[in-house]
Amino acid sequence: MTKGAYAKLHHDMQHFVTEASVDQLTAIKNSIAQCARKAQKAGIDAIEIHGDRLLGSLCSKLLNHRTDNYGGSLENRTRYALEVLQAIKEAAPSMMVEYKLPIITVNPDGSLRGKGGLLEDEAVEFAKMLDAAGIDMIQVAQANHTGNMGDTIPPMGAVPYNWTLGACEKVKAVVSCPVATVGRVVSVEAGEKILEDGTADIIGYGRSLLTDPDIANKVEKGECIRECLNCNKGCVDAIQSRRYLSCVLNAENGDEETIFIQPCTETKNVAIVGAGLAGLEAARVAYKRGHTVTVFEKSNRLGGQINIASVPPRKDEILRSVQYYEKFLPGKVDIQLNHEPTMDELNGFDHVILAIGAHNMDLPMPVENSNVVSSWDILNGQEVSGKCVVLGGGLVGAETAEYLANKGLEVSIVEMMDKIAAQESETVLPLMEADFEKHNVQKFVNTRVSEIKDNVIYAVNTKDETNVEIAADTIVNALGSKKNVFDDSKLTVPFTYVGDCSGERTADIASAIRTGYKAANEI
Known part of the structure; x- marks a missing residue:
């Protein structure tokens, strides 16, 4: 079996769904209720019912072909989901319960996006049932089981920002409980606008919290937030390949206990040569540690290769990676554009970080x-x-x-x-x-x-x-690209290479961020 065929079988439920017996459904429902009971006993305040997976499959016209009380009409297809909700409320009466309501949306070409869950009109009706059954909150989301996680968690440029908001607004209009929206609500400003407009009560951030877990705290303090690129490289690709979950922009992600910014024991004057992502991240971390930082960039703008990486179709959102530093660094770090430092200048610092990047390699053939x-x-x-x-x-x-x-x-x-x-x-x-x-x-x-x-x-x-x-x-x-070479023979102060110029192979965004972070955190 090819890798592609296996992946489709693994992720597209239509290829391997089997009908559960009533006894199996009852056993699963009871197990869910017991999990909720244990969670309440452990002090957990809230639980989310993931209405995609099994529940979404039963709700779905596309996947559910049963002929018993759990198939056919909308009432029958949603029966099990309501039974699960009731079982949780009985087992954990003080628990706040949210239902993630998956909606099968329609693509611009008229094809359906998603299989588990409900078409929009039925989803609105089911939301009324959930509200009547005492649900505490509904999150309106895209339905899954498509064979491509990009349909559920779309990458940059694939769909508009806030793309499921229309369905959320329709659900909110017919229920009394709070309703959350999720799906490419990238910025805090976009989320605030949704709340001000009254089209949703709560904003659900997913990938964004991998990029910057401190969004709420930073909003309260008025600090800069690093925004998700929706590139899907560290997170969604990892999920599909069963790899360690991460974010290309967050060097700490998943390792916060062992990787964190440590205050310096001695303030040093640090020079950073090159203002691509590696150099910019090094500048941020060095500043946060308490060092005095100067960034030298020979061109007239920050970002390095990101400025050309943003040119192809759908890629302009990658500029958010640079815009974060453009907001965060001014006033904290001395940024000198159009300035290629001399060796004498660099030797006047206590430490030099070289982030001089790479260049398009020459053709190897005649x-x-x-x-x-x-x-x-x-x-x-x-x-x-x-x-x-x-x-x-x-x-x-x-x-x-x-x-x-x-x-x-x-x-x-x-x-x-x-x-x-x-x-x-x-x-x-x-x-x-x-x-x-x-x-x-x-x-x-x-x-x-x-x-x-x-x-x-x-x-x-x-x-x-x-x-x-x-x-x-x-x-x-x-x-391909080849690292730029710097003549460090006359440097008389400690120095470190980061990003593209730091190894035999040039770096991707994740490597650039991580090498810049590590170098600055070790000064």
């Missing part, structure tokens, strides 16, 4: 009389024309190809491995693939380029050793 441009230059605004062939189907190459295709150019991708954008989130890949198909982007995988001459790419298919020739007007070099 090139003669051909129009070759780098993916970095294209994403920085260089205009190209004609038939474009992107060499390298990694994340940068795939995103550059999608960017060019959306500009109306004819695009092909050449990749030596067997997969395009292998590092991309599994929740983003379907969107990218759909865009490739829409714009007829050609993909040459398992293809090794031997030489480029007169704007013709000469390559070999590594599977069958056949020759491949591709003519192009523009050849885009997206074969």
